[in-house]
Every structure is written in structure tokens, then in C-alpha cells.
Amino acid sequence: MAPKSDRELVELFRTGDVAGFNELVRRYQEKVYWIARRVIGSHEEADDIVQDAFVRVYEGLKGFRGDANFYTWLYRIAMNLSLNALRKKRLKEIVPYDEVLEEMVPGNMETDGNLRQQEYRTILEEAIARLPAKQKLVFTMRYYDEMPYEEMAKLLRKSVGGLKANYFHALKKIQAYVRKEMGS
Amino acid sequence: MICTEIRKDLPDYVLGKMADPAREAITRHLAVCPACRAEVEEMEAAFSALAKDQPWQPDASYWSTLLPRIHERIETKRRRLIPEWVLRALLPAAAALALVLLVGRVMQTGPLNGPQDLSTVLSQTPSEELQDFVDQNSIDGTLEASDRATAADDQTVLKTLVVDEGGTFVDESDQESILESVPEQDADAVVSILEQRKRSEN
Numbered sequence: 001m002a003p004k005s006d007r008e009l010v011e012l013f014r015t016g017d018v019a020g021f022n023e024l025v026r027r028y029q030e031k032v033y034w035i036a037r038r039v040i041g042s043h044e045e046a047d048d049i050v051q052d053a054f055v056r057v058y059e060g061l062k063g064f065r066g067d068a069n070f071y072t073w074l075y076r077i078a079m080n081l082s083l084n085a086l087r088k089k090r091l092k093e094i095v096p097y098d099e100v101l102e103e104m105v106p107g108n109m110e111t112d113g114n115l116r117q118q119e120y121r122t123i124l125e126e127a128i129a130r131l132p133a134k135q136k137l138v139f140t141m142r143y144y145d146e147m148p149y150e151e152m153a154k155l156l157r158k159s160v161g162g163l164k165a166n167y168f169h170a171l172k173k174i175q176a177y178v179r180k181e182m183g184s
Numbered sequence: 185m186i187c188t189e190i191r192k193d194l195p196d197y198v199l200g201k202m203a204d205p206a207r208e209a210i211t212r213h214l215a216v217c218p219a220c221r222a223e224v225e226e227m228e229a230a231f232s233a234l235a236k237d238q239p240w241q242p243d244a245s246y247w248s249t250l251l252p253r254i255h256e257r258i259e260t261k262r263r264r265l266i267p268e269w270v271l272r273a274l275l276p277a278a279a280a281l282a283l284v285l286l287v288g289r290v291m292q293t294g295p296l297n298g299p300q301d302l303s304t305v306l307s308q309t310p311s312e313e314l315q316d317f318v319d320q321n322s323i324d325g326t327l328e329a330s331d332r333a334t335a336a337d338d339q340t341v342l343k344t345l346v347v348d349e350g351g352t353f354v355d356e357s358d359q360e361s362i363l364e365s366v367p368e369q370d371a372d373a374v375v376s377i378l379e380q381r382k383r384s385e386n
Contacts, residue, residue: 025251033242043242047250054254055261121237142195143234162190171195175230 002179006070013061021061025054028071031145032078038140039082040089049085053078076155079137086133120178127177131170138163139170187213187220193218198227 004012004023012020032053037046056077064073131139138156141147142163149160156163190213192320196202214221 022251026247029247029250037239043240047246050250051254051257055257058254058258120233124233124237125239146201161192164196167195168192171227171230174234175226178230178233 010061010064010070011063014064018144021058024057024070028074029054031071031112033076034144035078035140036085038128038144039133039136040085041125043090044087049078049081051082056081069098072151072155079155083133083137086136120182123178123181125176126181127174130177135166135170135173138166139174142167187217190217190220191223194223194227194232198224198231 004020006024006027009020009024009027013024014020028049033046033050036049036053037043040046040049053074064070089101128136128139138152141152141155142149149163152158152163153160158166190210193206193210195201197207202210311386
């Protein structure tokens with residue numbers, strides 16, 4: 001039997017069968033988790049966001065418009081929760097952020113011509129973590145999720161040209177940060 | 185072709201996500217533009233590093249236990265003493281209050297002298313007006329500002345927003361709940377205003 005479409009699962013849930021919701025969770029849990037994980041960084045926080053996102057889906061599904069795209073709606077919920085969590089996290093980290101970074105990035109890096117792969121990864125992850133929230137989101141959507149610009153434009157209510165510029169600048173910032181930390 | 189236009193498409197070009205004739209046009213441009221060629225080389229190195237960066241992945245047991253935990257969370261919310269509809273009714277009010285407080289302070293449209301003033305301002309602000317304000321200052325402005333901003337700027341803006349600017353009126357213990365209650369677009373609007381003000385001061 002062919003798997004049910006998202007719309008059919010939504011309808012199933014709206015008629016009172018929770019199996020529709022459960023199947024939607026199983027279908028999209030990994031995608032939602034990785035949206036959150038890429039934006040927020042840690043597994044624990046991503047886990048919290050993915051649960052919250054599906055709780056909101058559960059609460060909102062009965063009023064969900066049948067003509068709307070379920071995944072687009074879900075993506076937006078996950079995106080908003082992730083960005084809000086990131087804002088709060090950055091606010092809390094205002095003071096210790098640099099100190100933490102100092103501990104994570106070895107001081108002798110500049111004199112070490114052969115960075116170990118793990119150290120390089122740490123810098124790279126820090127570079128992504130340091131992107132401004134929205135730029136990080138655009139980078140995540142395009143690079144990791146490979147979302148078409150047109151779809152991103154619809155989700156973020158932004159022009160394709162603006163998004164391309166955002167993606168480009170995000171990449172430049174990652175490069176600049178890595179270069180600076182490697183001392184070259 | 186203009187380099188600035190070309191460069192926006194270079195990430196897709198490097199990752200092979202462009203089709204002809206756009207791809208062909210960029211290839212022709214690269215043949216005669218050393219600066220863009222250097223840009224491509226840098227991007228190739230960056231993408232190559234990103235491709236090797238594989239984060240830790242949760243195991244199968246995580247995915248199989250997620251659904252039951254989501255249902256537990258749904259049940260916990262249901263059992264709350266305050267009914268959901270009351271929370272839903274209260275949250276927009278809290279968000280509106282925070283928005284009026286912060287925007288009033290930031291725009292300096294008249295000093296707010298405490299909770300009494302705030303409730304007066306709030307009661308006199310039509311919800312449509314508030315919505316208009318939010319609509320006009322939504323995600324677009326922040327995305328554009330994000331081109332220029334760094335994460336450190338984000339932090340400065342947020343610190344100014346909540347700790348410095350709001351500090352007079354917002355008790356520290358309330359900051360968390362205000363942050364939670366302010367919808368993303370409202371927060372973006374306030375951040376955008378702060379950024380504009382910061383720029384005009386510089």
C-alpha cells in the first residue's frame with residue numbers, strides 16, 4: 001500500500017485518529033531535529049526544540065488549512081523555535097562566550113602549521129555558531145537542507161537575490177573567522 | 185558581467201547547483217577575472233572543510249523514544265493548572281506589553297515611568313497599530329542588517345535591548361519570560377530599530 005500523503009495524515013488526525021499525527025512525527029522528526037541542531041548547536045537543546053515543535057503541531061493541526069503545505073508550516077515552527085532559543089542562548093552567553101572560545105581554541109594554533117583535524121573542526125563549528133541568527137538560518141537552509149531559494153523566499157518573506165547575498169556573506173564570514181583563528 | 189552579481193551565485197556554482205546558461209556565463213567570467221577565480225578557490229576550500237565536518241549523530245534509540253516523549257509533553261501541558269485558552273489569551277498581552285515597553289524606550293517617544301505608564305500606553309495602543317508596526321519591521325530588515333552584522337553585534341544589540349535599555353523597567357527575573365513571550369517578528373522589529381539608532385549615532 002502506498003504511504004499516505006501529508007495531507008491525508010493531517011485529515012486522519014483531524015478526524016480524531018492520533019495515528020495521523022504519529023506518522024507525521026516519524027516522517028519529519030529527523031528533519032526538524034537537524035534544523036534545530038544546526039541552528040542551536042547542542043543535542044540537548046535541539047531535543048527540546050523538536051519536542052516543542054511537535055507539541056505545537058499537535059495543538060495547531062486541527063486548525064491547519066487543508067490547502068497549505070504541511071512541511072512548510074512545520075519548518076517555520078521549527079525555525080522560529082530555533083531562532084528564539086538561539087537568541088536566549090546568546091543573551092546568556094554575552095559574557096562567557098569569548099572565555100569559552102579561548103578554552104576551546106588552543107593558543108599555540110598560530111605557530112602550529114599542521115592543525116589537527118579536530119581542532120580545525122572546532123574552529124569551523126565556532127565560525128558557524130558565531131554567524132548572526134538569521135544569516136545562520138539562511139546558511140543552514142541552503143547548505144545543509146539544500147532548500148531551493150524560491151522556497152526559502154516564501155518561508156522567510158525575502159527576495160531570492162537577498163537570500164543569495166545572505167548565503168554568500170555567511171560563507172565569507174565563516175572563511176574570515178577560520179582564517180583569523182588559524183593566523184593566516 | 186559584474187563581479188558583485190556573479191559572487192552571489194558562486195556558492196551554488198562551486199557546489200554544482202547551477203544549470204546552463206547561468207553556469208556557462210559564470211565560467212566565461214571566471215576565465216577573465218582573477219579576483220572571482222580567487223573567490224572560487226577560497227569557497228572550494230571552505231566547502232571541502234564543511235563537507236568533512238560531520239557532527240555527532242543520535243543513535244536509533246533516540247528516534248524510537250522521541251514520539252513517546254512528545255506525547256508525554258503534550259500530556260504535561262494538558263495537566264497544567266492554568267487552562268491552555270487562558271495562556272493563549274495572556275501571551276499576546278505579555279508580548280504586546282514587552283513590545284510597547286521596549287519600543288517606547290528605544291524610540292524615546294516619551295519617557296515611560298513605570299508599570300502604571302506602561303499599562304496606560306498599552307491600553308491606548310490599538311492592536312491593529314501594533315500589528316502594522318510589526319508587519320513593517322519584520323524579518324526582511326533584520327536579514328539585510330544581518331549581511332553587515334556579526335554575532336558579536338547581535339549580542340550587543342540584545343544586551344542593549346534587554347539588559348541596558350530594558351533594565352530600568354524590566355526586572356532581571358522577568359527578562360527570561362519576556363523573551364519567551366515576545367514573538368520572533370516583534371523582537372526583530374525592536375532589534376532593527378536599535379540597529380538603526382546605533383548606526384545613526386555612529
